[in-house]
Amino acid sequence: MKTQIEQNGIVILTKEASDSLEGSGLWNDDLRPTTMKEHSWKGLNFATLWIGMCLCIPAYTMASGLISLGMNWWQAIATIFVGNVIVLIPILLNSHAGTKYGIPYPVFARLWFGSKGAHIPAMARAIVAAGWFGINTWIGTGAIDTLLSASFSFWNFSGHTVIVFALFWILNVAVAYKGPQAMKYLSLIATPVVGISAIILLIWALTNSGGWGPILSTPSQFQTTGEFFKVFFPAVTGVIAFWATLALNIPDFCRYAKSQKSQMVAQSFSLPLTMTIFSFIGIAVTSATVVIFGQALWDPVALLAKFPPFIIFLGTLVIVISSLTINVGANVVAPARAIENLNPRRITFGLGALITGLFAILMQPWFIMENFGNYIFGWLGTYGALLGPIDGIAIADYWLVRKRQMALHELYDVNGRYSYTGGFNKNGVYALIIGVAVPVLGLIIPGLHFLWDNAWTFGLFVSIIAYTYLMKGDQSVLKKGEYEKMTSYKNSVSGNLADTLDGSNPNVNLY
Template identity: 30%
Template sequence: MGKTNKDNSYLKSPDLLPISYNHRKIGIMGFFAMWIGMAILLATFDIGASGVQSISLPWVVLATLIGCVAVGGFISLVGDIGVEHGLSFPVYMRAPFGIVGTHIPSLARAITASFWFGLNTYFGSTAINSIIHTFNSGFDNWLVCYIVFALVQLINTASGIKWVERFADFAAPIIIILSLVIYHTLTTDIAAQGGDVWAWAASPVTGGAAVTAFMVVIFANMGFWATLGCDIPTISRFFKAPKHERNWFKRNRTNLIGSLIAMPLTETFMIMIGAAALMVAGSSNPVLALQETASGWMLAILLLMIVLTQWSTNTAANIVPAAAIFSNVLGPRVSNVVAVFIVGIVGTIIQPWSVYEILTQALLFFGAVLSAISGILVVDYYMLRKRRVNVQELYQHEGQFKFHGGVNIVGFIAWVIGGAVAILFLDYSFIVGFVIAGLIYYLLSKYWYFNKFPQAEIEDPSDEKYLGITVGRDWVIEEDSENDQEEVVR
């Protein structure tokens, strides 16, 4: 039976088609700057504040570096999907979950990203409110600030990925300078009171309790970026990469430098600010700490950094990926611009600021659910398909990825079991979910499911047919004609 335009239209939303080589505009410095903006946010400070409740800051810093480098490696692995084939996260998820099944795990990621958008916008709005209140004591309305700040971020993102990168390039150096000033301001105040942030712990623990506290910091950092670890292809499909490059490290250089250098160093410094803020104000929120240590123009300038960091984080790490997912779920009638504003609405309705006090536990829970998806993606892409993807079939309603009524049941079995076990071991959720879900998916797919539903790229692992930029190919998805014209690869 022919494949009709009606059947396939919802799979071929223009915003979800593979990105061609000539449209990949983000280079090493661009992604480096994006990571600086993404890693500096108030929620990061909470990890530092939580960590120094039990162990000293040097151990918290070491745990943060370990966790960030580890999750940065996972992000780089998954990112090759976007670099190699130009595919976004929700489109590739049609392979391990099916053309219909992709919507459920994708929505889990989109709602999580919307949660972060709402939380970061709330933090930014409180900083904006404080800036205005500093010069106009009669103004105190964070909700108005929230609405305006949310609209500005959404318009910036709806203008396109290049505008997201441009804002990151503009904001990154300002953020770095102001972060140094904030850290100096807080630690100077601590020193004046005879304290030392590097030698202090609120309620120090030893032995096994110290080891557990150390591990919690590692996996909290990993859980923090489990969201981006899943859907980094939505961003990495815009990365510049050389054609005909078979060396994985050279092909993924943009991602590697950003995820293994920029992110760990930036996040570690934010952990230090969170610890200092706790000593000064009894809270990880530096807005409160700065209000106790600075005033006037100095306070306004420092609070401006808080605003810029929330903005740069939201556009790249939350709005762009979530909008791609909503566009995929709701079909071609919902453009990327409309999907961007849906992210803002969902993130506001959730009211995530109400759970800030238990944020570390929330991070571990998110890590449990989403790390299982990351494990499935890595196994499906590297171990089973060996980076070869039958991309044309990802856009076909009656094609290879239809499985059982559009659902790959093995993906869901692995996700549910892996995520559930990870939740039981919440302190180590990321690695538990990643390993268990990936192992289950590999065994069931290789020895059962893919025998029932043969996968062309596994049966015939041809580079020329199923690799992308490595063989110099741009994947082109043709519109279906009335005569059921077959799609071609250029």
């Protein structure tokens, strides 16, 4: 029996197959595969999504850390560009699966860890995302609170920070509650607003400083190429870790893509170029502040506080939009989906978003930032880097083991092939352990510290090799001809699709 339809590289379930899964414990309206109608995101939507998320305070200040390590401005910019091009590769590879089969990240994880084992990579991604959600909400709160205090003398009343945090938290959760589709419209607003504001800030800096400023003329502190590379490689790993977590759950967004080409082209240009250009703006403006104010102001909030009240007000709105975009897109969608996947019959995405918000509060981000800021940031960065092995397993499974062919119906069948034994794919667990263990050797053996400096990269490649080897001959892999037997091919909306579009074919689910 045909259970799925492939049309122009996108696979959907037949209506009969979809109806048969309605009572499955692995199925609900949020986790089900998208329909053909829901594949509506064009390249513009993916471009604005990434541009909106990249135009944020951490991206603005990213180069400052690299310059403090001894790099000059162009070395810092080159490092940021290289890191983002590298992380773009797993993003695009995992995007393909989300686009082709219309599945979110936790469902994609069932393929390589099993119906129950999928909770391991899903919750691993969720924990770090929830941690960052709380921290970014607190950072946004501090920025808004500082700008309000600079604008209004009455704002320094007792409890003002608590009020700002509560309102900003509610705003984040409210937008997240609407689901990933809300990001589609939020990004369309955020991209031009924040982008134009950044350009205006750059023009102001150049006009008032009479040039680029001293930071752009400061030479590199490295005397040899070897000295540079000792800093470059761990710095690249840090840049990769910035988006390494989203490389895992990018299917949560790409499941709505209209075509593979549109999402691939849009993401390929928007991510590395936006991060690089925005980081350069951060360097250039900061360099100008040395001339204008006599000190380097890397924090855009501290810079805005020096402007008149009306400009501060406009800047506050921009920061709210910027913080909201990256926080919801990068830090709420993944944990909300992971929580929903724990019990799809009882938990919705909206409820998962609310639980994520509450968990972020319980982590007390204000306490973390006040007392253990450097440690926690280091820990979360390290944790993000160690997600490399999960990226590697996902890539190996989809591209090398299954060669992009799967039984979509069985991802939602509790007795299907992707439940493996007892709901766990032991090969995925073993590959994960091996992929994490190899970089950790760099912490134990001094001569192998380069493994830890490049934890994400080594973990990714080691897990690819281990998982591909362990999955040889696995019973869950479709045998030759099986995919064709379960798949009906439709190549256009004319001719053989005429009966589909007028509703006369009950086995097609294109609504």
